[in-house]
Structure formats: structure tokens, C-alpha cells
Amino acid sequence: MSISAYELTIPTLQRGFTVLAKLLDKAEAFAEEKKIKPEILVNARLAPDMLSLAGQIQRLSDTAKGAAARLTGTEAPSFPDDEVTLADLRARIAKTTDYLASVQESAFEGATERTVTLKTRGGELSSSGKDYILTFVLPNFYFHLSMAYAILRHNGVAVGKLDFLGRA
Numbered sequence: 001m002s003i004s005a006y007e008l009t010i011p012t013l014q015r016g017f018t019v020l021a022k023l024l025d026k027a028e029a030f031a032e033e034k035k036i037k038p039e040i041l042v043n044a045r046l047a048p049d050m051l052s053l054a055g056q057i058q059r060l061s062d063t064a065k066g067a068a069a070r071l072t073g074t075e076a077p078s079f080p081d082d083e084v085t086l087a088d089l090r091a092r093i094a095k096t097t098d099y100l101a102s103v104q105e106s107a108f109e110g111a112t113e114r115t116v117t118l119k120t121r122g123g124e125l126s127s128s129g130k131d132y133i134l135t136f137v138l139p140n141f142y143f144h145l146s147m148a149y150a151i152l153r154h155n156g157v158a159v160g161k162l163d164f165l166g167r168a
Contacts (some may be wrong), residue, residue, distance in 0.1 A: 008138070009108075010100050017064070020060065026163065041155055046150055056151065061093070065077060065099055073107075075108070110162055111129040114126070116134070
């Protein structure tokens with residue numbers, strides 16, 4: 001069985017954002033039920049030195065946009081990290097998924113062999129598109145999705161494993 005770079009990324013990332021949107025639905029319902037300001041959840045974090053829920057979602061967005069752009073040799077749209085409400089986070093998710101939907105499958109032709117360079121704080125890292133997908137894009141995406149889930153769960157939102165898997 002062969003799987004393309006497109007199949008490994010775009011549908012997978014889109015599904016993750018669908019899961020995330022449902023988690024935010026539950027967060028919104030929780031805040032309303034408990035009569036707390038939703039912004040408390042937006043700013044919540046697991047540890048003082050970790051990103052907030054907003055930061056996790058911003059990194060999810062950046063990872064997805066960057067993957068699509070790097071693997072197709074194009075430029076990703078730039079979004080400011082200025083989300084402060086659940087509605088703002090939903091808008092960020094929508095802009096990201098709209099961008100992902102706009103990237104044509106044919107643009108991924110040769111993506112697994114393409115050299116991808118990632119700029120990090122420690123310098124530039126180059127790898128094949130295949131290695132980039134398998135060792136950075138997917139692990140990084142699921143790390144931040146897991147942290148968003150964990151922040152909500154830690155703060156009392158009734159989410160479980162099936163919510164994370166997208167089956168609830």
C-alpha cells in the first residue's frame with residue numbers, strides 16, 4: 001500500500017481541526033453551565049511555562065499551514081496570534097481549514113522527496129518531505145492537539161478519549 005504526502009497531511013490535519021472544534025463546543029457549553037468566563041479556558045495552561053489553550057491552537061494552525069506550504073513549495077498565509085476568545089479561536093481554525101482545503105492534491109507531487117527546511121530557534125533543519133511529515137508535522141500537530149485537550153480536561157470540561165479520537 002502506498003500513501004501520498006497529501007493523504008498523510010491534509011485530511012489528517014483537517015480531521016484534527018474537526019476534533020478541536022468539537023472540543024471547543026464542549027468548552028463553551030461547560031463555561032456557560034458553570035457560569036465562568038470562557039476566556040478563563042482560552043488563557044488556561046497546564047504549567048506556568050507552557051502555552052495557553054490559545055497558544056496551543058495557534059501552534060496547531062501554524063504547523064498545519066507550514067506543512068502545506070513547505071510540502072508544496074508555496075507560501076503559507078500569516079495569521080497574527082491575537083486570539084482572546086473562543087470565537088477568535090474558532091475563526092483561526094476556520095481560516096486554517098479553509099487554507100488547507102484550497103491546497104490542491106496535485107501540488108503535493110514529489111513532496112516526499114522535496115527537501116524541506118524548517119527554521120528553528122536552534123538554526124535550520126533540513127530533511128526530506130517524508131521525514132518532515134513523519135518526524136515533525138504529525139508529532140508536533142498531535143502534541144499541541146493533545147495539550148489543548150489536556151488543558152480543557154484539566155479545567156473540568158467533560159471530554160474523554162473518544163472526544164480526542166473524534167468518535168464521541
